[in-house]
Amino acid sequence: DTAVSQTPKYLVTQMGNDKSIKCEQNLGHDTMYWYKQDSKKFLKIMFSYNNKELIINETVPNRFSPKSPDKAHLNLHINSLELGDSAVYFCASSPWGLAQQYFGPGTRLTVL
Amino acid sequence: GESVGLHLPTLSVQEGDNSIINCAYSNSASDYFIWYKQESGKGPQFIIDIRSNMDKRQGQRVTVLLNKTVKHLSLQIAATQPGDSAVYFCAENSLTSNQFYFGTGTSLTVIP
Numbered sequence: 001d002t003a004v005s006q007t008p009k010y011l012v013t014q015m016g017n018d019k020s021i022k023c024e025q026n027l028g029h030d031t032m033y034w035y036k037q038d039s040k041k042f043l044k045i046m047f048s049y050n051n052k053e054l055i056i057n058e059t060v061p062n063r064f065s066p067k068s069p070d071k072a073h074l075n076l077h078i079n080s081l082e083l084g085d086s087a088v089y090f091c092a093s094s095p096w097g098l099a100q101q102y103f104g105p106g107t108r109l110t111v112l
Numbered sequence: 113g114e115s116v117g118l119h120l121p122t123l124s125v126q127e128g129d130n131s132i133i134n135c136a137y138s139n140s141a142s143d144y145f146i147w148y149k150q151e152s153g154k155g156p157q158f159i160i161d162i163r164s165n166m167d168k169r170q171g172q173r174v175t176v177l178l179n180k181t182v183k184h185l186s187l188q189i190a191a192t193q194p195g196d197s198a199v200y201f202c203a204e205n206s207l208t209s210n211q212f213y214f215g216t217g218t219s220l221t222v223i224p
Binding site for chain 2: 004040041042043044045090092100101102103104105106
């Protein structure tokens with residue numbers, strides 16, 4: 001009965017590849033988020049969706065594209081992966097925007 | 113990209129002592145604040161929150177203090193235990209302008 005789940009947990013890939021990370025929440029929340037956490041633990045928001053609608057789109061390369069097929073899912077697709085994309089990516093959800101967020105376990109992406 | 117030039121603040125305390133983790137927030141319009149705890153290899157987890165109409169809120173072994181005059185937030189942990197070792201983040205939210213920010217985080221190490 002995991003609240004926010006992400007797959008895969010680890011992702012190792014070559015530069016230039018395209019990859020996706022999936023996120024699902026079973027909490028019935030309206031809002032979902034993607035964060036990037038670097039090796040110094042700084043947590044940066046990338047995107048936020050409310051009821052499948054994009055509401056926050058921070059300055060990230062357009063190689064990153066979120067997709068929300070329904071309000072329980074928010075996937076992150078990354079094109080032409082670069083070394084600097086290596087990080088831990090967290091998905092989160094909240095009952096409404098700006099409320100307490102519930103985070104997934106993270107996906108550690110390593111680009112070689 | 114990476115948070116170049118910035119370092120994660122660290123705090124070391126003896127087991128049983130009280131810990132105080134500080135956070136300076138930036139937006140004077142922020143009106144809702146949350147503390148999160150991130151253990152190694154996991155996503156951040158909610159600890160406690162406080163609204164701007166309060167200056168103190170207590171939970172189990174944790175207390176959050178808010179000083180709006182100097183835009184300062186603190187998290188006090190009583191009788192710190194080894195399980196409290198983690199990175200702690202403050203998050204500031206502006207419900208009126210629909211903005212939120214995560215702080216840089218503080219790494220707490222409890223010495224047995």
